[in-house]
Amino acid sequence: MVRKERKIKIRSTGIYLPEKVLTNADLEKMVETSDEWITTRTGIKERRIAAENEVTSDLGAAAAKMALERAGLKPEDIDLILVATNSPDTIFPSTACWVQKKLGTKEMPAFDLQAGCTGLLYGLIVSEGLILSGTCRRVLLIGVDILSKITNWEDRTTCVLFGDGAGAFILEESDDDSGLLSHFWGAEGSLGELLMLPGGGTLFPASEKTVKEKLHYIYMKGNEVFKHAVKRMGESALEALKRAGLEKSQVDYLIPHQANLRIIDATGERLELPKDKVVVNVNKYGNMSVATIPVALHELAEEGKLQKGQIIVMVAFGAGFTWASAVYRW
């Protein structure tokens, strides 16, 4: 979509990161791996892991509370809870409904959006439509995942990659120049089998067999996913920039989905950006799936690095395959 006058803005952000830190040294004791392999292949040094009694809606509600507090708003001031996640508390009800219960809001619509690691950007695009059409005034958009609970901790090809976390945005119509300038999104369902959680749905309903065959854990053909991620993230970022009528040289910060430092670097190179314009936190949090972009944006703002008017490009890729990008003026 090419930009028009009206825009939505991120009024505030919030995050929640579980306390427990799992380092590469810890992983060396769990599976046959090394700090050297994990660091050179992924850039990850450590990640956060949710406590046994923490569920996805706990992380999401905590991030939401911070975002509401920072905006000076109460739960009743929002009129939609939209949760992007791939690791819901339950298949149903939605995690958004569990978050609503935990926030104690008035009655309002609440639903989940599932788009792999791209969920936060899909959620941003959906929220824009709802806000600018007048359906909602203010949306609480949460990106949250607890992948540690759907990871096979005996599979070294996946267990070193993921981390848990949550980020939240309060979205509303912008009353100035700041806001979402453009976006681009897509999906290619024919490649879905390269990254999936096969068991527990209608394809492989939960049974002793599915448990024995470990079908309730993330399956990923990593090197295949890698190639598509590099291609789609680069292309998507460029397309969103084009739709905003901006040049690569006008980008102040690129916030790519944080799956692997090599994918992040390749996307930065595609946009011809120096390293200090490419936001990286995969080293300290691993791949938090839907939460990587909102946490990175929150921390960038917290560090005082964002000036009003700066141009931020966000871009993600994930299961589906799905991809999306957004250009945002701070």
Ligand code: UT7
């Ligand atoms: O967030 C959604 C999207 N997800 C992604 O974007 C992830 C994309 N993929 C990746 O980031 C990378 O493909 C990985 C980090 C998952 C893997 O890196 P790679 O460079 O593609 O390695 P590979 O899968 O080709 O494996 C290379 C070797 C293999 O050994 P052989 O067959 O060459 O002997 C693996 O068995 O590395 C081995 N290996 C490991 N060695 C030590 C795989 N995992 C590990 C490990 N420790 N944890």
